Amino acid sequence: MLRALFGLILLGFIGYGAFAFLWGVPAVADRPTATDAATIEEGRYLAAAADCVSCHTSDGGSNYTGGRPFDTPFGRLYSPNITPDAGTGISGMTSAEFYQIMAYGADSVLAPLYPAMPYTSFHLATRDDSDAIHAYIMSLDPVVAEKVPNELRFPFNIRPLMFGWNLLFANRGAFVPDPSRDDVWNRGAYLVTGLAHCGECHTPRNALGAMEPDAPLAGAVVGTFEAPSLTPQALADRGWSRDHLVLYFETGASPEGSAFGEMFLAVKNSLSLLTHDDRVAIATYLMDGSADAPSHGEATVAALGDSAHPNAAGQALYLSNCSLCHGPDGAGIANTMPALLGNATLAQSDGINLVQVMAQGVEGDHLNQTTGYGPMPAFRDRLTVSEFVDLSNYVREAFASNAASLPPLTEAEVAAILDK
Ligand code: HEC
Numbered sequence: 001m002l003r004a005l006f007g008l009i010l011l012g013f014i015g016y017g018a019f020a021f022l023w024g025v026p027a028v029a030d031r032p033t034a035t036d037a038a039t040i041e042e043g044r045y046l047a048a049a050a051d052c053v054s055c056h057t058s059d060g061g062s063n064y065t066g067g068r069p070f071d072t073p074f075g076r077l078y079s080p081n082i083t084p085d086a087g088t089g090i091s092g093m094t095s096a097e098f099y100q101i102m103a104y105g106a107d108s109v110l111a112p113l114y115p116a117m118p119y120t121s122f123h124l125a126t127r128d129d130s131d132a133i134h135a136y137i138m139s140l141d142p143v144v145a146e147k148v149p150n151e152l153r154f155p156f157n158i159r160p161l162m163f164g165w166n167l168l169f170a171n172r173g174a175f176v177p178d179p180s181r182d183d184v185w186n187r188g189a190y191l192v193t194g195l196a197h198c199g200e201c202h203t204p205r206n207a208l209g210a211m212e213p214d215a216p217l218a219g220a221v222v223g224t225f226e227a228p229s230l231t232p233q234a235l236a237d238r239g240w241s242r243d244h245l246v247l248y249f250e251t252g253a254s255p256e257g258s259a260f261g262e263m264f265l266a267v268k269n270s271l272s273l274l275t276h277d278d279r280v281a282i283a284t285y286l287m288d289g290s291a292d293a294p295s296h297g298e299a300t301v302a303a304l305g306d307s308a309h310p311n312a313a314g315q316a317l318y319l320s321n322c323s324l325c326h327g328p329d330g331a332g333i334a335n336t337m338p339a340l341l342g343n344a345t346l347a348q349s350d351g352i353n354l355v356q357v358m359a360q361g362v363e364g365d366h367l368n369q370t371t372g373y374g375p376m377p378a379f380r381d382r383l384t385v386s387e388f389v390d391l392s393n394y395v396r397e398a399f400a401s402n403a404a405s406l407p408p409l410t411e412a413e414v415a416a417i418l419d420k
């Protein structure tokens with residue numbers, strides 16, 4: 001049965017692959033690569049908005065030299081060196097080939113890229129923006145860095161089959177502004193759906209790894225963490241306001257909590273480097289015009305410190321394991337420990353990020369010398385599953401802004417999260 005299904009998929013892909021071979025990669029006119037300082041600066045800014053560096057840099061490697069691994073359901077892939085090195089980088093790539101990669105995910109019919117390179121979002125970038133990024137990338141110092149070979153399983157290791165995938169799932173359309181919205185909203189839409197590719201993590205994917213077009217930004221699991229839903233309703237339900245989003249994008253922290261893991265990288269290498277106006281545009285688009293959704297963190301139980309809570313086991317665990325840093329009342333310590341009272345991570349109903357943060361801890365996340373948080377210890381080996389359950393339910397009941405609408409987590413749910 002499984003074999004037949006696999007065969008069918010394979011045949012389908014080969015058929016589509018053949019079709020796409022004829023369909024090909026649209027021709028694009030070449031334009032000279034700009035070398036003036038203003039265009040290069042513009043390209044540097046747009047490359048930050050697109051966060052090229054987070055993906056094209058390995059742990060401890062130098063910027064843009066690639067080698068970062070990406071685990072997909074089809075195997076492991078490594079990003080390439082995109083410095084203009086003649087042997088191992090992209091020195092010969094013209095602005096036309098570069099735009100074909102950004103817009104169509106391929107600069108020749110024989111070598112389509114895998115969608116780990118987010119051309120599935122970048123196709124919305126304008127040709128001018130692509131050219132500016134190209135000019136910036138070509139102005140970088142060339143660095144020798146060999147490509148780490150991919151480890152994809154058959155048949156996914158056959159590149160031309162990606163044309164079949166592209167035909168099924170990749171959109172080649174350009175960004176179309178919505179004339180009924182103002183410039184700020186449209187700028188936000190251009191960034192969120194295009195260059196800043198927020199949906200690549202925050203939009204759920206289908207079985208073949210494509211973003212679900214009908215559920216934009218509805219939330220998805222990325223590795224062991226969840227990139228939670230960013231729909232206006234979900235953001236408001238978790239207590240976000242537009243201003244707090246802007247603050248979070250700038251500093252990685254806000255009254256609704258701090259950015260960690262993949263999201264910290266996005267803040268550090270991208271969102272914090274944007275102009276205030278662009279951060280406002282992104283937040284405006286996400287909140288869909290409702291600028292001042294109530295931030296209702298304050299509305300929950302105030303000082304809990306000494307008063308008894310019905311979840312006595314959870315409260316005792318909290319006081320002995322967490323309150324030293326996050327405060328007995330969940331208020332945190334200004335600029336040092338994030339508050340749990342009103343924290344958006346607690347307001348996510350499936351509890352994935354809460355349980356994973358407790359289990360794995362968090363690395364210290366510093367934007368610079370003065371902004372950011374130190375590390376949080378991992379509790380995976382210090383607490384039993386049932387203690388995780390009591391503790392999770394206690395912090396949700398005591399501190400989540402939407403506590404009344406959160407179902408208690410069961411032992412089976414928590415165990416499943418811990419097993420990931
Ligand atoms: C989410 C991760 C991610 C982001 C963001 C990203 N890339 Fe990539 N990129 C990749 C991966 C992975 C590949 C290799 C895909 C493959 O092997 O098929 C790649 C391939 C490429 C290639 C093809 C290189 C070659 O040798 O053919 C270029 C050029 C490129 N990226 C440029 C960029 C630029 C410029 C940006 C920012 C505008 C960017 N990428 C952002 C992951 C990313």
Ligand code: HEC
Nearest residue numbers: 257258259260321322325338345362364365373374375376
């Ligand atoms: C040694 C201090 C310390 C202890 C103990 C500690 N935490 Fe944390 N916690 C932190 C810091 C610092 C962060 C933010 C890390 C970052 O973003 O870089 C954090 C982040 C979190 C987050 C993610 C939300 C956010 O806004 O970042 C949750 C949830 C959390 N802690 C819950 C707990 C719970 C529950 C316990 C007890 C089991 C606990 N913490 C124990 C320091 C601590």
Ligand code: HEC
Nearest residue numbers: 196198201225226227228238258259260262263266344345
């Ligand atoms: C590489 C994956 C990735 C990308 C790209 C990404 N995010 Fe995230 N995001 C996450 C993960 C994982 C979390 C959960 C961790 C956390 O809360 O810090 C998160 C959390 C968030 C949160 C906090 C939600 C909450 O309620 O706690 C916001 C807001 C957010 N992302 C906005 C964005 C926006 C806007 C973009 C595009 C500019 C973006 N993200 C791009 C992975 C990503």
